[in-house]
Amino acid sequence: MIEFRDVGKRFADGTVGLESLSLTAREGEITVLVGPSGCGKTTSLRTVNRMVEPTSGAVLLAGRDVAQGDPAELRRGIGYVIQQAGLFPHRRVIDNVATVPVLQGLSRREARARAAEVLERVGLDDALAQRWPAQLSGGQQQRVGVARALAGDAPVLLMDEPFSAVDPVVRVELQDELLRLQADLGKTILFVTHDIDEAIRLGDRVAVLRVGGRLAQFAPPDELLAQPVDDFVSGFVGRDRGYRRLGFLPATALRLVDLPTRADANGDTAGPAVPGEWTVLLDGSERPAAWLGPDGARHDLGSVYVTDGDDAAADAAGTLRGALDAALSSPAGRGVAVDGAGRYRGGVDTDDVLALLDRSAPR
Amino acid sequence: MLGRLVEWFSAPAQWSGSAGIPTRVLEHLGYTLLAVAIAAVIALPLGAVIGHTRRGGLAVVGVANGLRALPELGVLVLFVLLLGLGLLPPTLALVLLAIPPMLAGAYSGVAGADPGAVDAARGMGMRESQILLQVEVPAAVPLVLGGVRFATLQVVATATIAAYVGLGGLGRYIIDGFSVRDFPQMLGGALIVAVLSIVVELVLQLLGRFVTPGPDRLRLRGRPDRHAAAAPSSVPTPPSPERPDR
Ligand SMILES: Nc1ncnc2c1ncn2[C@@H]1O[C@H](COP(=O)(O)OP(=O)(O)OP(=O)(O)O)[C@@H](O)[C@H]1O
Numbered sequence: 001m002i003e004f005r006d007v008g009k010r011f012a013d014g015t016v017g018l019e020s021l022s023l024t025a026r027e028g029e030i031t032v033l034v035g036p037s038g039c040g041k042t043t044s045l046r047t048v049n050r051m052v053e054p055t056s057g058a059v060l061l062a063g064r065d066v067a068q069g070d071p072a073e074l075r076r077g078i079g080y081v082i083q084q085a086g087l088f089p090h091r092r093v094i095d096n097v098a099t100v101p102v103l104q105g106l107s108r109r110e111a112r113a114r115a116a117e118v119l120e121r122v123g124l125d126d127a128l129a130q131r132w133p134a135q136l137s138g139g140q141q142q143r144v145g146v147a148r149a150l151a152g153d154a155p156v157l158l159m160d161e162p163f164s165a166v167d168p169v170v171r172v173e174l175q176d177e178l179l180r181l182q183a184d185l186g187k188t189i190l191f192v193t194h195d196i197d198e199a200i201r202l203g204d205r206v207a208v209l210r211v212g213g214r215l216a217q218f219a220p221p222d223e224l225l226a227q228p229v230d231d232f233v234s235g236f237v238g239r240d241r242g243y244r245r246l247g248f249l250p251a252t253a254l255r256l257v258d259l260p261t262r263a264d265a266n267g268d269t270a271g272p273a274v275p276g277e278w279t280v281l282l283d284g285s286e287r288p289a290a291w292l293g294p295d296g297a298r299h300d301l302g303s304v305y306v307t308d309g310d311d312a313a314a315d316a317a318g319t320l321r322g323a324l325d326a327a328l329s330s331p332a333g334r335g336v337a338v339d340g341a342g343r344y345r346g347g348v349d350t351d352d353v354l355a356l357l358d359r360s361a362p363r
Numbered sequence: 364m365l366g367r368l369v370e371w372f373s374a375p376a377q378w379s380g381s382a383g384i385p386t387r388v389l390e391h392l393g394y395t396l397l398a399v400a401i402a403a404v405i406a407l408p409l410g411a412v413i414g415h416t417r418r419g420g421l422a423v424v425g426v427a428n429g430l431r432a433l434p435e436l437g438v439l440v441l442f443v444l445l446l447g448l449g450l451l452p453p454t455l456a457l458v459l460l461a462i463p464p465m466l467a468g469a470y471s472g473v474a475g476a477d478p479g480a481v482d483a484a485r486g487m488g489m490r491e492s493q494i495l496l497q498v499e500v501p502a503a504v505p506l507v508l509g510g511v512r513f514a515t516l517q518v519v520a521t522a523t524i525a526a527y528v529g530l531g532g533l534g535r536y537i538i539d540g541f542s543v544r545d546f547p548q549m550l551g552g553a554l555i556v557a558v559l560s561i562v563v564e565l566v567l568q569l570l571g572r573f574v575t576p577g578p579d580r581l582r583l584r585g586r587p588d589r590h591a592a593a594a595p596s597s598v599p600t601p602p603s604p605e606r607p608d609r
């Protein structure tokens with residue numbers, strides 16, 4: 001648990017980075033700090049490992065004031081990941097990751113073994129371990145940065161915009177990776193970003209900050225989307241917050257409808273099974289392959305609604321957002337539902353989704 | 364003229380004995396090594412510490428530029444007046460010559476280390492000395508080597524002044540030749556200094572490639588770096604103004 005108690009920071013030049021921040025990041029959760037540039041996110045994060053010393057208030061880590069004791073000692077027990085990755089260019093990847101274990105007193109051998117373990121954990125190939133940082137892509141460098149922070153086995157992780165320097169596709173991969181890791185490791189993570197989408201995706205709880213580190217709202221993401229406390233927060237979470245919120249609403253009450261289907265192993269498009277109706281063409285393993293229009297022509301499936309969330313790749317699995325996406329993107333006016341393995345489960349009727357939406361509207 | 368130069372070089376006496384070319388070259392290299400080593404012991408740690416703390420950077424630049432502007436011969440005369448004859452005055456004059464480039468190399472190399480890497484190092488719990496030795500100094504090696512090379516070349520070229528105070532070295536040929544108007548001897552001495560500079564430069568370049576840490580290092584044995592070619596060679600960035608909070 002990380003507890004900020006009236007933490008204030010006035011820099012030597014008089015700039016007030018933080019006025020008085022009070023906030024608790026719970027054990028085993030991802031707490032995201034989000035807000036506009038210069039609002040004090042980095043400053044508050046860095047008061048935890050004393051890279052910034054507060055001028056008032058205190059930060060408590062597991063109940064103990066971090067200001068007591070040796071900062072270097074403190075930092076070895078806290079993982080730290082920054083935007084630029086900050087890898088040591090003259091050390092091979094494996095030795096970069098082994099840095100903290102060595103600082104903690106492990107022999108080089110033990111530290112390397114530990115590093116190899118962690119690299120595997122973050123999905124980095126064995127072959128990459130012997131490379132130099134300059135020989136990695138941006139995304140790989142960030143993974144190494146995360147591995148390096150995990151190698152010390154610290155229960156607390158501080159992450160300052162760790163994914164904002166990589167392109168959007170890689171960013172989503174890294175976010176998935178972090179969620180997967182977190183499901184295994186259950187660290188207490190304080191995560192800074194200025195990207196509200198990232199905050200909502202990753203955060204168990206999200207703190208929206210205004211300039212001066214003033215806390216505008218601190219809530220789980222769905223609550224933030226449903227009930228922004230003021231114009232600042234609603235402006236920050238954006239105009240499409242209503243739609244985004246659907247990603248948090250389960251569609252368990254949704255009744256799947258039957259669609260006409262036609263099994264076809266050969267990709268043969270001889271004509272619809274049910275004359276004059278939209279028919280789902282299934283491949284040999286019962287996975288929907290395409291729509292057949294009333295005239296027998298093939299059409300794209302559109303996005304499918306994945307009913308259960310086993311598959312980590314399906315972000316909106318089992319949610320109203322997934323169902324609505326499927327219904328709206330289908331050429332047939334009805335969406336196709338599949339299970340986690342991609343097998344055909346039924347159809348999604350637009351009217352049913354809208355009716356559910358109607359019932360779940362925030363009041 | 365060319366014929367007499369060749370004659371000077373090919374005289375057998377030139378290649379042996381206490382006034383022979385090999386002896387003079389060794390003397391010359393000896394003065395150089397001594398001065399560069401003393402200057403390195405002073406300038407490199409000082410530059411590194413200033414680069415790390417970023418305190419006194421301006422003073423360093425000022426002192427370095429001041430030293431650069433001093434005329435070596437004048438300095439030598441001053442030291443001789445103060446300290447008398449012997450090895451000390453010319454060595455000190457050469458040390459003063461060698462300090463500025465090494466100081467500047469160590470300072471800018473350390474201060475130019477990737478701020479992200481330094482921040483990460485501090486954030487993961489390295490102590491200041493560990494940050495300096497494990498992160499900043501390795502990053503500074505190319506610039507430090509550049510400073511050492513430049514200093515050494517200047518000292519090689521200037522160590523001829525030792526001959527003014529009765530010492531040996533290649534300066535002997537130039538001074539002795541001048542006093543008896545033996546131009547082939549003067550020219551021969553100058554030529555040897557020039558060739559020596561080139562050889563020293565090449566040797567230092569090569570040595571440098573062995574001690575540079577990271578992907579660009581030359582290795583005699585072991586696994587070749589498959590990906591080394593893909594790595595951009597590091598370009599030192601000028602020191603950026605640091606936030607004072609650390
Ligand atoms: N060392 C410092 N000296 C003076 N002012 C500083 C210092 N560090 C930060 N500040 C100021 O404190 C305020 C908060 O900075 P901080 O870096 O915490 O913002 P941030 O929310 O992380 O912004 P960004 O999203 O741009 O990273 C800013 O006005 C910044 O200019």
Ligand SMILES: [Mg+2]
Pocket residue numbers: 041042043
């Ligand atoms: Mg920041």
